[in-house]
Amino acid sequence: MKGRVFKSTGSWYTVKVDGKYIECRLRGKMRLDDEKVTNPVTVGDWVGITMDNEKEGIIYEVLPRENYIIRKSTRKKKHSHRLAANIDQAILIVTLVAPRTSLGFIDRFLVTCESFRIPAILAFNKADLLDEAGLNSYKELKFDYEELGYQTLLISAETNQGIELLKEKLTGKTSLFAGHSGVGKSTLLNLLSPKITQRVSEISESVGKGVHTTTFAEMFEVWNNTYVIDTPGIKELGLWNIGDEELCHYFPEMRKYIGACRFHNCTHIHEPGCAFRDAMEQGKIAPFRYENYLSMLADDDNRR
Ligand SMILES: Nc1nc2c(ncn2[C@@H]2O[C@H](COP(=O)(O)OP(=O)(O)OP(=O)(O)O)[C@@H](O)[C@H]2O)c(=O)[nH]1
Numbered sequence: 001m002k003g004r005v006f007k008s009t010g011s012w013y014t015v016k017v018d019g020k021y022i023e024c025r026l027r028g029k030m031r032l033d034d035e036k037v038t039n040p041v042t043v044g045d046w047v048g049i050t051m052d053n054e055k056e057g058i059i060y061e062v063l064p065r066e067n068y069i070i071r072k073s074t075r076k077k078k079h080s081h082r083l084a085a086n087i088d089q090a091i092l093i094v095t096l097v098a099p100r101t102s103l104g105f106i107d108r109f110l111v112t113c114e115s116f117r118i119p120a121i122l123a124f125n126k127a128d129l130l131d132e133a134g135l136n137s138y139k140e141l142k143f144d145y146e147e148l149g150y151q152t153l154l155i156s157a158e159t160n161q162g163i164e165l166l167k168e169k170l171t172g173k174t175s176l177f178a179g180h181s182g183v184g185k186s187t188l189l190n191l192l193s194p195k196i197t198q199r200v201s202e203i204s205e206s207v208g209k210g211v212h213t214t215t216f217a218e219m220f221e222v223w224n225n226t227y228v229i230d231t232p233g234i235k236e237l238g239l240w241n242i243g244d245e246e247l248c249h250y251f252p253e254m255r256k257y258i259g260a261c262r263f264h265n266c267t268h269i270h271e272p273g274c275a276f277r278d279a280m281e282q283g284k285i286a287p288f289r290y291e292n293y294l295s296m297l298a299d300d301d302n303r304r
C-alpha cells in the first residue's frame, strides 16, 4: 500500500492510506539515504507500507521525493534533518513585533528555499500590533522583497486581516509553515481549519516569546486537497551544503552581476570593481541584503 507521512515522532510515523491514518514503524533494514541526515523518513514523504498486525504498519520504502528541505543544525555535534518533503511552497511566518524576526533570519530562510528550489512566501503576522512606524517598515520590506520575487502578505490571526488571501495561496497545495517560536503558526492553523486543535502557547511576559509548543513537524489537511505542515519554532538556521561561490546564486538580485566583477576571483568583500558592491552603492541591491550576504559568507561553519 502507498501512503503519505503526516507526522513523525522519532520511532512512530502516522501514515495516511486511503483516507485512514495508520501508525507505522520503520522496517529494521531501512537505512539512511544520506548519512548526514538523521531521519530516513520525513513528513510529506510518500511511502510504501505493509500491515504488521491489524492496527499497525511497517514502512518499507520511501518513494522518490519531488523535493525536500533540510534543516541544518547550527550546533556542530547535532545532526541535520529533513524538515519535510514533497512541498509546493514554504510560508515563512514572521513578525515585526512580539517577537521581532530579524532580517538575517528571513534571508537565511530564503537562501535555504532557493537552494532547495522551493518557492517562498513571507507572511507578516500580528498586523494588529503594528503602529504607524511598524506599518511603514512592513511597506518598505514588502517593496524590497517583492522586487526579488517573494510575495509578502500582511496578516493577523487576531483580526483576520489578510487571511482570505492567505487561504487562496494555500488552496490545492502542500505548504510548509516555518518561523520562530511564538510568531503564530499554530494560531493560524487553527484559524484556517478549526477542526484542528493545535496547542497554542501563551506569550511569556518576560521574554515576549511564545513558550515552545510544537515539538514535531506535522501535516494537516486543512481543507480538500490542501495541506499545511506545521514545524517546530526555529531559533537559528544554518545553511545546508552551500559553498562560497554558490551563495550568491541564491540571492536573486545578485545573479545578473555574477561574473561582472573586475577580478575573476573576487570575494565580493573588499575588492575594487566588485559588481555586487557597486550595485549596492547604486541602489540596485538593498544594503541589508548585501550585509546579510556577507554575514552568511563569513559564517562558514553554518553553511557546509
Ligand atoms: N496580537 C496577536 N497575537 C497573535 C497573533 N497570532 C498569534 N498570536 C499570539 O501569539 C502567541 C504565540 O502563538 P502560537 O500560535 O503558539 O505560535 P507558534 O508560532 O505556533 O509557536 P511555536 O509552536 O512555539 O513554534 C499566542 O499567544 C497567540 O495568541 C496575531 O495575529 N495577533
Ligand SMILES: [Zn+2]
Binding pocket: 261, 266, 267, 268, 269, 271, 273, 274, 275, 276, 277
Ligand atoms: Zn565582487
